[in-house]
Amino acid sequence: MANRHTQEPVRDYAGFALNRVRIALEGQIAAVVGGGGGAPVNDDTLTAVAGETLGGHRAVYLNDAGQALYADASLDTCRRTIGLTTGAAAFGATATLQFEGVLVNVGWTWTGNEPVWLAATGLLTQTVPTSGYLFRVGVPMGATKLRVDPLLVAKL
Numbered sequence: 001m002a003n004r005h006t007q008e009p010v011r012d013y014a015g016f017a018l019n020r021v022r023i024a025l026e027g028q029i030a031a032v033v034g035g036g037g038g039a040p041v042n043d044d045t046l047t048a049v050a051g052e053t054l055g056g057h058r059a060v061y062l063n064d065a066g067q068a069l070y071a072d073a074s075l076d077t078c079r080r081t082i083g084l085t086t087g088a089a090a091f092g093a094t095a096t097l098q099f100e101g102v103l104v105n106v107g108w109t110w111t112g113n114e115p116v117w118l119a120a121t122g123l124l125t126q127t128v129p130t131s132g133y134l135f136r137v138g139v140p141m142g143a144t145k146l147r148v149d150p151l152l153v154a155k156l
Contacts, residue, residue: 044101044148046082050089057105058085058122059137059150060097068095070122073132078152081118081135103138103146110140131156 051067054060059071061080068089071081083099110116110126118135119125124146128134134153138146 045086045096045098047094047096048082050091050093050095053091054085054089054095055122056085056087057103057108057124059083059118059124059135060085060095060122068097071118071135072120072122073118073129073135075133075155078118078133078135081137081150081152083150084124084137084146084148085122098148099150100148102141103148104144105146106144108140108144108146110143110146113140115139116146129156 048060048062048066048068051063051065051069054068054070059081060068060083061071061077062082063069063080068082068085069077071077083097084103086096086098086103089095114126115136116124116126116138117129118137119127119129124137126140133155136149136151136153138148138150141147
């Protein structure tokens with residue numbers, strides 16, 4: 001099954017004119033990250049083996065072995081960030097990852113419609129980062145809901 005790549009314009013954040021390449025997923029999500037790991041669960045989630053102990057509702061990427069690891073603001077992990085963990089997973093256990101759609105976490109307290117950004121060790125923040133790469137994880141749809149829509153925005 002083929003993957004479809006489309007380019008579409010997006011908003012201008014922090015003075016950067018943006019273009020985004022959105023990967024529309026069809027079939028095996030593993031093909032997107034180029035080499036293994038990841039099995040589709042439904043239209044918005046997939047599973048992968050946790051390459052480290054993972055907390056819930058944190059951003060992760062898949063390494064070359066297909067293991068889920070925490071993403072951060074470095075280019076190597078930003079460009080491979082696949083989505084958010086839907087719950088905690090022990091090292092070696094199966095983690096469920098949400099790569100689009102709405103994710104709910106009663107512990108979140110998002111305010112307004114400001115984007116949610118990737119911070120260190122997969123953490124999420126509404127404070128715009130000042131170094132590394134600017135990676136939007138999604139947009140709040142309420143205090144405890146996030147529309148997951150990963151986007152590598154710019155180098156800071």
